[in-house]
Amino acid sequence: MININNLTFGYSRRKILYDNLDLELKEGNIYGLLGENGAGKSTLLMLIAGLKRPHYGTVNVGGHYASDASPEFLREVFFIPEEMTFPNISIESYVGVLAPFYPKFDRTAFFEMIAEFGLTPDMTLHNMSYGQKKKALISLGLASNTRLLLMDEPTNGLDIPSKSQFRKLVAKYMSDDRVFLISTHQVRDLESLIDPIVIVDSGKVVFNETLDSITEKLLFTTADKVLSEDVIYEEKGIAEDKVVARNTTGDISRVNLELLFNAVLSEKSEMVSALSN
Amino acid sequence: MEFTSNKAIYLQIMDLICEKVLKGTWGEGEKIPSVRQLAVELEVNPNTVARSYSSLQDDGIIFNKRGIGYFISEEASKMVQNVEKSAFMKEDVPTFFKKIQLLGISWSELSDLYHQYEKQ
Numbered sequence: 570m571i572n573i574n575n576l577t578f579g580y581s582r583r584k585i586l587y588d589n590l591d592l593e594l595k596e597g598n599i600y601g602l603l604g605e606n607g608a609g610k611s612t613l614l615m616l617i618a619g620l621k622r623p624h625y626g627t628v629n630v631g632g633h634y635a636s637d638a639s640p641e642f643l644r645e646v647f648f649i650p651e652e653m654t655f656p657n658i659s660i661e662s663y664v665g666v667l668a669p670f671y672p673k674f675d676r677t678a679f680f681e682m683i684a685e686f687g688l689t690p691d692m693t694l695h696n697m698s699y700g701q702k703k704k705a706l707i708s709l710g711l712a713s714n715t716r717l718l719l720m721d722e723p724t725n726g727l728d729i730p731s732k733s734q735f736r737k738l739v740a741k742y743m744s745d746d747r748v749f750l751i752s753t754h755q756v757r758d759l760e761s762l763i764d765p766i767v768i769v770d771s772g773k774v775v776f777n778e779t780l781d782s783i784t785e786k787l788l789f790t791t792a793d794k795v796l797s798e799d800v801i802y803e804e805k806g807i808a809e810d811k812v813v814a815r816n817t818t819g820d821i822s823r824v825n826l827e828l829l830f831n832a833v834l835s836e837k838s839e840m841v842s843a844l845s846n
Numbered sequence: 847m848e849f850t851s852n853k854a855i856y857l858q859i860m861d862l863i864c865e866k867v868l869k870g871t872w873g874e875g876e877k878i879p880s881v882r883q884l885a886v887e888l889e890v891n892p893n894t895v896a897r898s899y900s901s902l903q904d905d906g907i908i909f910n911k912r913g914i915g916y917f918i919s920e921e922a923s924k925m926v927q928n929v930e931k932s933a934f935m936k937e938d939v940p941t942f943f944k945k946i947q948l949l950g951i952s953w954s955e956l957s958d959l960y961h962q963y964e965k966q
Binding site: 597598599733736737740741743760761762763764780781784789790821822823824 | 849851852853854855856857858882885886887888889890891892893894897
């Protein structure tokens, strides 16, 4: 279990970004972290990774605290940031330096993954494109077998075939004793992968639900298929009017993540009350 | 696989498996991919596939041999057929009748068409 308690942080003391934030993440899940630009998704990931220090509050990964920066904490957490920095050495040398910090690191899996991504161990990190570096780092993260893997916009910079490759690898290396937390704006890239959905807004976790509990209470459909009194949120379009409505039929619909995100941000209290009924 | 339908992804995966059973791609008694293999193949969360498998197991369409994997049940295609038939009767037939009435198509007209279709 990963527990974040009373986390308070701001880039200046007067401007607080996260105020008493609580979040609990359970093993065996691929959490999707959604939020508007500037909502602080990257900051939250850095706080969880222990790369920033909160003013108050704790991040606890399996009994080890981020603030201690102990080897026991650090070997269970891997962070894939959006902006990457590497030394100017080959992939093979880099994995040689990095892997010893992660006792469960799987070298065989790592070299298989980079091969699937079309990289070779002798490639030099500084000569690689952004997308190629991203592929190398994703492979490192998945092969590290850390309890917690944080990914900040992992599909950014990946070409079309690599996005599919990425989804396959995540499905393959996810396990019952790991937690993946993926922040993204590219919800369509990850729609079939992320569950539960966590939404941050105005310094709080405003939403943290599994797809099961979402679809049990809510219906994602078009306006003509539901009673107007059941509609919580509507987006008018030329072809159809998309709605999020209370689920009165028991039909289990596919969650449209873009619609869900917009509905949560604009109809926060109604969405929360519909889900808690 | 593109999950284009409005149904939950776990339901679409169940449909996919039922279709394979009906077509005979996956025969009765045959071992099917593990949860992980299918999740990788379909690029979905393994928990979603696990959900589909557990529902299919509840329906008796697949069964689990501990430590070995999932298999298609002996009576699976009959069961799938029954499920699909009742869904067809409940959902498709009323829509079809409604359209017939709306367009003023007579029953004899339809029955002629059906006999022609049968001969082909």
